Amino acid sequence: MEMNALSADGIRARCRVDWPGFTLDVDLDLPGRGVTALFGHSGSGKTTLLRCIAGLERGVGEVLFKGTVWQDSAHGAFLPTHKRPLGYVFQEASLFPHLSVRRNLEFGRKRVGGQHRVSLDHAVELLGIGHLLERMPGGLSGGERQRVGIARALATSPELLLMDEPLAALDLKRKAEILPYLERLHDELDIPVLYVSHSPDEVARLADHVVLMEEGRVVASGGLGETLARLDLPLAFAEDAGVVIEATVGEHDARYHLTRLDFAGGSVFVARRPEAPGSRLRCRVHARDVSLARERVEGTSITNLLPATVTEIADADTPAHVLVRLEAEGTALIARITRRSLDQLQIETGLRMWAQIKAVALLG
């Protein structure tokens, strides 16, 4: 029942690709809104899956977009890529070198019939490329090229935006330059995005839904918060295991230059933020920055204390550590503590504890 509801306005991808030494075999229902990250190591099949959805790769299976059949191998149906209402951003911008930036932007746009939901001006403004319009792609920096590539895809008013590691070919500085534009995309346009990435940071910043892939298979698929907080996934084994919390700016403390962030289950103080009260912020709490106490600790420099209940205990990346999953009224937390502490504090599931949060990373 749930599946049907999802398929009607979501994306269904059942796909099998057999290559020598690699098999992609997935069966997925994805939400038709927000940003879905296809996350995994290189070789996990995430790009191949994206290309199957775009029709650039022709696997065996079916692809349905909001009830429209894009591919149905059982009935020999296959809609060629140029007839699918999608936008695609490649790892390298892949601009047409013989056309100016403006004519690159117009290339797809003028081939789309009907009304444009995204105006050219809006796409140009959103990616900040107004000053580049008359330039040729050969003279642009990598970051500029990629912004033009994204604007070019948006200018076709796609019903689905597919992005294949759009930041992977860029250095850290260029990444930092583009990420805010991607966040604006997420906030301002109501276009579902499938975003391929192997960077946990990008995923934590941009995604609403995560599909974790390994060796051509889907290991997990779910909301960002709940998926990151699962201890049974390889994500938890990464050095930077942690959770993502959607918070609202509560109030600013002028005297101490702090800002209170509220979320389901509590609130934390962080260094003063520029956002107005009521703004939404996404923050990441790493497992290594969370410690646990049986009693409310007095006389500590750590100001962020949350009551929470232990729900799960699992092995961590080293034998010396364990991961403890806690639930604080709807917000999950993961703490990475030593096995000795676990035994000394006699931590077990169901126990009410105090989580001390040493640091909160704000994601834009």
Added chain:
Amino acid sequence: MLTEVDLAAIRLTLKLATVTTVILLIVGTPIAWWLARTRSKWKGVVGAVVALPLVLPPTVLGFYLLVAMGPNGPVGRFTESLGLGTLPFTFPGLVVASVFYSLPFVVQPVQNAFEAVGERMLEAAATLRAGPLDTFFSVVVPLARPGFVTAAVLGFAHTVGEFGVVLMIGGNIPEKTRVVSVQIYDHVEALEYAEAHLLSAGMLAFSFVVLLFLYTRKGVRAWK
């Protein structure tokens, strides 16, 4: 000085080379596209057949074309059944022979240019709603333009320079099949060295200028 007969030979040569080049670009482009894109096991065979004129003595090519287009050959029977007569010793016959003879000089540069365009450009065009034919004309052809220029120049020059095939297929009919190279041969046979010199020097200069153009043209594309 150039005689009227020499001028007629030059005019005929230029006409033959022009018609041949136009036909070669039209016929060679799909072949080059197929060779650049196919994963068929026949790719090697077709590529080798196209390249044959590079190594065959022109007389061999001319001989088989003569047989094929003659009254008892398959092409000859076909053209006769259409009421066109047979092709050898006619200008159209020369054109057909020249197309075969110069085919690799057009197909190979265009094929290389197509291969250089790369799969990614085609994919990008497809994700921007361009169908295959649209992509070909709006992306592939502009990007492969240097290859087309090379192909046209080489095809033209190579056709101007042919001799053996013309002799086999066209014979030596003034105004119809007597091209410059044959005319030079005639002059030499008649011991008219001054006239032979004039035409030969012209050919030498023409060929040099063509190659100079190809070798000094910047390898970079016009838009950079």
